[in-house]
Each structure stands twice: as structure tokens, then as C-alpha cells.
Amino acid sequence: MRVFVTGASGWIGSAVVDELLGAGHEVTGLSRSEASAAVLQSKGARVRRGDLDDLASIRAGAEAAEAVIHLANKHDWSNPAASSAAERAAVQAIGDALAGTDRPFLLASGVAGLTQGRPATEDDPSPFHGPDSPRGGSENLALEFADRGVRTVSLRFAPTVHGAGDHGFIATITAVAREKGVSGYPGDGTNRWAAVHRSDAAGLVALGLAKAPAGARLHAVAEDGIPTRDIAEAIGRSLGLPVTSIAPADIQGHFGWIGTFFGMDLPATSTATRELLSWEPTGPTLIGDIDAGGYSTRTPMAE
Numbered sequence: 001m002r003v004f005v006t007g008a009s010g011w012i013g014s015a016v017v018d019e020l021l022g023a024g025h026e027v028t029g030l031s032r033s034e035a036s037a038a039v040l041q042s043k044g045a046r047v048r049r050g051d052l053d054d055l056a057s058i059r060a061g062a063e064a065a066e067a068v069i070h071l072a073n074k075h076d077w078s079n080p081a082a083s084s085a086a087e088r089a090a091v092q093a094i095g096d097a098l099a100g101t102d103r104p105f106l107l108a109s110g111v112a113g114l115t116q117g118r119p120a121t122e123d124d125p126s127p128f129h130g131p132d133s134p135r136g137g138s139e140n141l142a143l144e145f146a147d148r149g150v151r152t153v154s155l156r157f158a159p160t161v162h163g164a165g166d167h168g169f170i171a172t173i174t175a176v177a178r179e180k181g182v183s184g185y186p187g188d189g190t191n192r193w194a195a196v197h198r199s200d201a202a203g204l205v206a207l208g209l210a211k212a213p214a215g216a217r218l219h220a221v222a223e224d225g226i227p228t229r230d231i232a233e234a235i236g237r238s239l240g241l242p243v244t245s246i247a248p249a250d251i252q253g254h255f256g257w258i259g260t261f262f263g264m265d266l267p268a269t270s271t272a273t274r275e276l277l278s279w280e281p282t283g284p285t286l287i288g289d290i291d292a293g294g295y296s297t298r299t300p301m302a303e
């Protein structure tokens, strides 16, 4: 299949591109820099130069493809509204380009905010509608295209898609620990994070491309819910730092922007995804990755 991938140079996207190329697909990656274009070309992928805000380029890339996997995100944590607006506009452009073609459109999403006090499942619809909601309500917008001749598939990634080289949330929490000289956890540390190794997430994306039906919500979740205290203890071990509770009132001050997420209870299951696609995650656990040193020398996205 000719697959157009946005975010092809990213943490998840680069693994997805490898997976797709390995499966014999022809990949065109959206790239906004010479450096990422060169990496893509060295792998044997094609390049479409363009920015997320260049909607004409995104539309043209989608029109020229037999499938689209949308993983790009501005991740502007100082201005989430800008990230959400760009996300929504890109999803609208891709959906418009694919309408009536029955072609696959897989897009990144998450599990945050889907439920309160219990693990999120694939049956839980996103409560986020409209441009002012988290991620610009892009999952629901994309799923609307399932009724307009698009094989939309939502990829709900666990809040940590982990592994050696990760520059995301766990790397950022690790950097805070290093900076503060203490590995903190929010409150009593019983709030949980679901997790998945990057290799398992990339494998799920390829399976979803091949087999998931229109309207599917896939959970890229290998571990349902790891207490944040366990995460902080592993980070403390890996850095040789003490571990301590951070009072709820101090979470923002201590952790900065990542505190919003680290303080949330974000468990999720993937029973339906495993059954639907015969997906069985086999990668290392989050604690295993931290203990193996995958985070003790890494640079997070915030730096």
C-alpha cells in the first residue's frame, strides 16, 4: 500500500515507518526539515516536504496515498490551544481528501480524560467534541468520516509509549527528578498510568492498517495501570535519588507542565483490541525499561 505518514520522524512515527517498510508498504513521510527528510530517505521512504499548517500539502499527500497515518503533533505544551487547532485542521483536511474512497485513515489519540476512576476501554467514546476540547476533538471529528466513506481508525496510545531513546513524558519526569534531586510522585502515588512499549505500539499501528474496520478505537496499551509511585521509585533507582511524595498543591510547581498529566489517573485496557486484531504485546515493561537505564541518560522533549 502507498501510505502517507505525518509525524514520520517522531518517536512513534519512526518506528511505524520501519514497521511499514518491513511489511513491504511504500511510505511517504511528511517532513519539515532537511534532517528528517534525509533520515526518511536513508530508510527507503519517500518524502513530502511540508508543515502541519500547510494544509494544501497535507491534503495533496492524502489524495496521492492509499492510506494515511496521522501522527504529527506540535506538542506545544506552553500553548496547547495551538497544538489542538493544528491537529483539528489537519484531521479535517485528511478526512476531506479521503471522503468517499474507503481508504484507511489512522490517527493518533490518547486515553486521558475518557473515564474517571476506572480503566478506559475501547467502548468508551471520547467526550471531547469541537475545536476547544483537548486535541481539538480530533478523534470524534475523524470518526465522523467513517460515515463518509473513510476507514477511520483511532489509535489511542497509552500515556507513555516507552523505550530507550524516548523523549516524551517519562523522559520529562526523569529530567525533573534530576533537576530537583528527588524523584517525586503525586500525592499518595496510587494514580495509575497505562503503558506500552514503542515496538508494540508500532506493531499495532501496522495491524490496524491491515485489518481494523472503519470506526475502530484501538488501545495501544500493554500494561493497564502502573501506580505513579512505582514509576517514581524506578526513576529514583535509575538516578540514585531519593523518592518522595509531592503534595497535590505543589504538583504544578514541582513538575511544571508535566504535572498536569503525572497527577492524573490514566488506566486503560486493551482487551477488545487484542481480540480484534490478535495483537499481543511482547516488549519490555515500563519499569523494566527504566531499570535497564533507558531513561537515565536521555533528553526530554521539554529541553
Ligand SMILES: NC(=O)c1ccc[n+]([C@@H]2O[C@H](COP(=O)([O-])OP(=O)(O)OC[C@H]3O[C@@H](n4cnc5c(N)ncnc54)[C@H](OP(=O)(O)O)[C@@H]3O)[C@@H](O)[C@H]2O)c1
Binding pocket: 006, 007, 008, 009, 010, 011, 012, 013, 030, 031, 032, 033, 036, 050, 051, 052, 053, 071, 072, 073, 074, 075, 108, 109, 110, 157, 158, 159, 160, 161, 162, 168, 169, 301
Ligand atoms: N509518545 C507517547 O507516549 C504518546 C502518548 C499518547 C499519544 N501520543 C500521540 O501520538 C502521536 C505521536 O507522538 P510521538 O511521541 O511520536 O511525538 P513526537 O516524537 O513529538 O513526534 C512528533 C512528530 O510531529 C512532527 N511535527 C511536529 N510539529 C510539526 C509541524 N508543525 N509540522 C509537521 N510536523 C510536525 C515532528 O516532526 P519533526 O521531527 O520535524 O519535529 C515529529 O515527526 C502524537 O499525536 C502524540 O500526541 C503519543
